Amino acid sequence: MKRRSLIAALSVSVLLAACGQPQSPAGSTPQAAAAPFVAGEVLVQLSGGLSAQTLTTLGSLGVQSLETLSRAGGAALLRAQITDGQTVEQKIAQLQASPLVRFAEPNWIYQHQAVPTDSYYTNGTLWGMQGDASTPANAYGSQAAEAWAAGHTGSDSVYVGIIDEGYQFDHPDLRGNAWLNPFDPVNGRDDDGNGYVDDTRGWDFANRDNTVYDGGTRGTLDAHGTHVAGTIGGTANDGGVVGVNHNVTFISGKFLGRRGGSTADAIKAVDYFVDLKARHGLNIVALNNSWGGGGFSQALLDAVVRSARANILFIAAAGNSGTNNDTTASYPSNYDTTAGAGYDNVIAVAAIDRTGALASFSQYGRTSVDIGAPGVAITSSVPSNKYASYNGTSMATPHVAGAAALYASTHAGATAAQIRQAILNAAVPTASLNGKTVTGGRLDVSGF
Template sequence: MATFVPSEILIQFKPGVTEGAKAAVMGVVSGTMKERMHTRTMVAAGAGELDVVKLPPGLNVSTAITRLRNNPSIAIAEPNWVFTTQQTSNDPYYTAAPYRLWGMYGDDSVTPTNQFGSQADEAWASGNVGSTSVVVGIIDEGIDYTHPDLAANIWTNPGEVAANGVDDDANGYIDDIHGWDFFNNDNSIFDGSGDDHGTHVAGTIGGVGGNGQGVAGVAWNVTMISAKFLGPSGGSLADAVEALDYLTNLKTKYGVNLVATNNSWGGGGFSQSLQDAINRAANAGILFIAAAGNDGSNNDSTARYPSNYNNVIAVAAIDSSGNLASFSNYGATDVDLGAPGVGIYSTLPGGTYGSYSGTSMATPHVTGAAALYAAAHPGASANTIRAALLSSAQATPTASLVGKTVTGGRLNVSAAPDVIPPPSLSIGNVSKLEGNKGQTNFTFTVSLSAASSQAVNVQFATAHGTALAGRINDYRAASGTLSFSPGTTSRTITITINADKTSEANETFFINLSNPTNAALGVAKGTGTIVNDDAPFASQAATGTSSSQKSAVAKVDPSPIDVVFSSLADEVVEAALDSVRSKRR
């Protein structure tokens, strides 16, 4: 079982921190900088440099992070978690069956039929087969870009001259013709048979349709960019962040019409640096579509990342009979919808094909559907695409998903373009000093994207993160129903915070929205950050920063966490969390 890199941590400095202050931070842990990242997307967002720091022999990750807790020069300090590929099973019995692409089938006029398929073939029959002007990013293993069912839909960078050894488009990556390999730090997005998971995912999203061979993806016509970060030994958190920022920069600086990223991997604990990268992508109008996980567990009770982050569409897996897959995670507030994920036939390296199972396989059905919607509705915003997908799922109730997902339904590709999305509900984040005595109020704003002629209701409930609820703990738990009268577009929820005089890391809690009526959920999770305003720990004296900086404290994760990040196939992935993490859940 892989864990975080045992002798490395990630440190993100606050903007404007001097080199002297950075050196002082390194001195606290006797660390050496292995790699410094300051992606163009980080720069545009005003974020500081993100360093991969090598620790000296004898200093473990937990101790190093504890020493850095509340250091005023640091924004984030956390383990450099490892994402490890756990291969899906090849099902020869399924591949021998006559109907291999049940995940694409519908239940109306087009044959063969399966009511629990994605209904993609009904969209094709109506003339919507996608558009190569729509782009998606695949953050995964690499892709066999020469596969006959993929080659026509692989992105070619118009700003690069192939193999000239020059960064022609000045994006920081030399000869990134079809994307970038962040695992090996080169431009080779395909390294052989080990890139089967990424190749399989690509075929479900955008296998070329109508060419008389192999398979067809949800979107026959689409452009796919590879952001490879998983290799034979897994992939690191640092590489995942850089991969997502790479794609975001292609949209914000180079105008690439990137509407979504597919993320069929997961595991482990919360990472602020990855949440920040997801937020940067969301601010650029890019959907982050993620696998719910293969533990067969409830994500509402035990968070599964990245699917439990804010600004994510989380996908469960169903089988061809509409059952929630035995391995699939679920969650009435944290998993959005189901999609075909059992016995999914798709492309494999070397021009071959095979059948895999997992929430990894369900997720690209939804990413392909996002591409189809964007093709039929040029210029549609990410929120509009999200609302259309979730509204059509809500209109396609599935018994096994009722009470197990936000929508209670499954992907319905053909319905999504026909749905006029209702107004969407979104909740904002709040960050505020906790105070030294008494209580402080955190006021969260819940907004409706457009006024409705009908009354809108939505349930809400707090959930703990690193902060704990209770009269003598960090905040007061709350739940209830928020009502919008016709024409109203904004309401607020107030949560009471208990002040203290304890110097500690910033702490977070959440408010989850669920079960809306006459509206869809946009951003369904708000984060409250209780900012420490007490004196820093004595261990920070070595940083050389002044006490006047103490209110700008670090967001750190001090707990040692034994985790696995994986491509989400049919293997069971377990995370063993220590007592500190258990307290914080």
């Protein structure tokens, strides 16, 4: 049941950033790429291992390897530069004809998709956290307040990866839940041998350094990632906002920079979390993906499959173009890992408003979008120790990522497939989502 095409998902206040165009049929070779991609580059999955002879042959085909993104299954995935002046489309067609190549594709560019004592909760602003019987109350909120009343507020032993911009890890509402890597202290060495030196808070794949927050004291960079983090796990009783989890640990996999982010960097971010879980046994239960904008990528789908095999959910924004993802697929939310992992680890999220209506900008799909969650007038943390209200499926997605973490905190040992099913089974039937999502309903974490 799913998935494929392009999205732009940040909407700030009333400004909806909806960009995207129809793409090639799922799994087909793009002949004319409508979505933006990195000029002069292609991603090349080899049929076998990487050798000097293979590199020489690739050179004769007019490409030069810039970096190896993955060696999963013994087949190297390369980010390669075109050296003979051909267009991306021409080079893909040429490479696909070579027996050395499993597939070649563009390096797509992605964009954003946007009872505690905390003041924004007590004054009713955080409607997305409210429940039927909470004070204040809103039946169309995530029902997180109902879970808190039952004593379920999350656990620091549960981890969520934020694949997005970076986030302000010392924000008053985030610093209590921000990861500090105990395996690689700041000393100029790669102590844990994962290829990233001093990745103390995660890694910035966009700028290739360990500085995951670039917003400064008054800047606007990393506002989207900071907002997402606050919804997942803003700490409680400290005067600002509160997230679905009062206690959780989030790690930054920053790949979106000033001009968006590429497929190559998104793949590295996904694999970073898979490696952290495998290498250190971190209980990473979900990856939040509030972004989109490129066409179908076999290389990215393969990375998402690797996350599924690692027992990690991939929670993705449905998109902000107001279109049907069943007919015009949207990536990454339209990916389905069933064939590669034995189950689908993707949860695609639509946005609803405080009245339960499907947001006018939200993409939907009876078979391709799983569930609705609060995504209109969502207040959360932003840089400079401040708060702001954003709209978007970007804002709905972290409610669901937070739900996955909350469920994991009360159901030790639950698999990604079990957590996914629990979230979908708990969805409350909602008129605006009937025939528009797989569940026909909205997020409800009251039983978590």
